[in-house]
Amino acid sequence: MRIREINVTPVAFRDPPLLNAAGVHEPWALRTVVEVVTDEGLTGLGETYGDLDHLVRVRAAAEALIGHDVYGHNAMYATVAGLVGADVVTDLHGLTGTSSRAKTVDRIFSPFEVACLDIRGKAVGRPVVDLLGGRVRDAVPYSAYLFYKWAGHPGAPEDGFGAALDPEGVVEQARLLIGRYGFRSIKLKGGVFPPEQEIEAIRALREAFPEHPLRLDPNAVWSVETSIRVGRELDGVLEYLEDPTEGIEGMARVAAEVPMPLATNMCVVTPEHIPSAVRQGAIGVLLTDHHYWGGLVRSAHIATLCETFGIELSMHSNSHLGISLAAMTHLAAATPAVTHACDTHTPWQDGQDVVAPSSGGKGALRFVDGAVPVPDGPGLGVELDRDALAIMNEQYEKCGVRSRDDTTYMRSVDPSFSARRPRW
Ligand code: GKR
Ligand code: MG
16 A cells, blocks of 8 residues: 655644743644545544744655555655755754754654554554554543643733642642543643742642642753752652753763652653663653654654663653644553653643544543543544644644744743753
């Protein structure tokens, strides 16, 4: 079965002013939807980043992959690698670690691999989870992903989520997300306020939710010394501490001194980082992400490798839509080593999606007690909503955002803001 056509569509959807170490989310988040069509008329979906430098290369890869066999992932990967050459695509926000050639190839290849798995599942009438080895769980638990945030974008009306700028606001936000989705673990995006304030927020969450595992992720904005101090202060409170400081060496120094495991989606972001992270004992948990780990099959291989070295697995997320949520859910459902609730930005989409709701009106993807039941339909089990795609593409054309740039947006509000690391 060969690829006859690939449609690449950039989309934009509304995003609340979520604060992080790099600045603040702009009013529009970008993604790219990839639709692969075969000579037999089957279609498959993939979703990836929307930043222009990435989009240009995804478009070039789409052209180069025409004629490929949908089962020939190695050949497709080689074609993408050849196309990328020595090129390195970087992110402006820097929240997913350093960029490299290997990561660039993996990022570009990923949506095509997912779309081909969707097609292969449809061809045999089986869900993608079955192509990845079969389910080890029927539903994938996700965490309530809390952000400090403003009540609304500057100059715009307040959004429906409210402000969260202190421990009370953070607890309120947790109540809202847990009330709506039933999440059973909680992650707070930190790196926004001095660590003492974020420790206070974590303590307030612990009091309000005594049973929920808690994580804190300041995106490497602390020094080694600060990280050790915070880690020790939060002894017995955190399930894991995510990327307190920059780099494998710094993380290893912190890991040796704090009681809880360290997790990362910043210092180990390509296979070439694994040997030195293992040698130095830098991490206890890897937040895998098929969007930059080369798709679902490669991510599953990395998961097995991690298991060998006693590294546990969770899943990282950026702002995303339902195709990504479906792909993440199939992968996590087929990966025994994913033992921590995965991250998702889904609540912040507030119902906007390119995925069509299913006939029951509940959507192919829904949260039950904080977990997404694995879609049963063939392939990814989700359908493209073409009207929604057209609207979101029009939003992309009009919104003016072409690359995610949290820092410049923050500086337009607070010119003194600096995204330097470490900051505390
Ligand atoms: O959406 O602001 C955000 C997050 O900070 C995201 O960009 C990070 O990559 O969620 C991510 C993380 O866990 O570091
Ligand atoms: Mg993180």
